[in-house]
Amino acid sequence: MAGAYTLNISDVENAGTPIGHAVALDRYYNERSFAGLRANSGREEEVLPNSSVVDTSVTGIGLRGRHWLDADWAIAWDLGWVSQGDLITATVCR
Structure with missing residues (x-):
């Protein structure tokens, strides 16, 4: 098992300082898979597009x-869901 946490702090010019969190937990079932x-x-x-800046809440799993x-x-795969406030809600499968 391997785990990770990432803290993202951005400094957006003429806007705010948004903060984000990401966690990952992986189970390796052989050396690289x-x-x-x-x-x-x-x-x-x-x-x-009109150059205005919008502050949104982002969540995903x-x-x-x-x-x-x-x-x-190798075969790589992803399946997930992401929401960015009122701008985007998407299900991703690749």
Whole structure:
């Protein structure tokens, strides 16, 4: 098992200082292959096409992994959900 925490603090010119948090927990089932859980929460400043800046709440959760077939080839996958205030809500699968 491997875990990580990331604190993101941005300094947006002529706007605010949004703070975000991200956590990851991975289970390695051989030397390089893994499956894991990701989650994030915080604030983000978004510049709109009219150059105005919008402060939004961002949250997301997802599963991801990578399975190595041999020394040169792997299959990577992601499945998740993200919401950015009233701007974006999306389900991602790749």
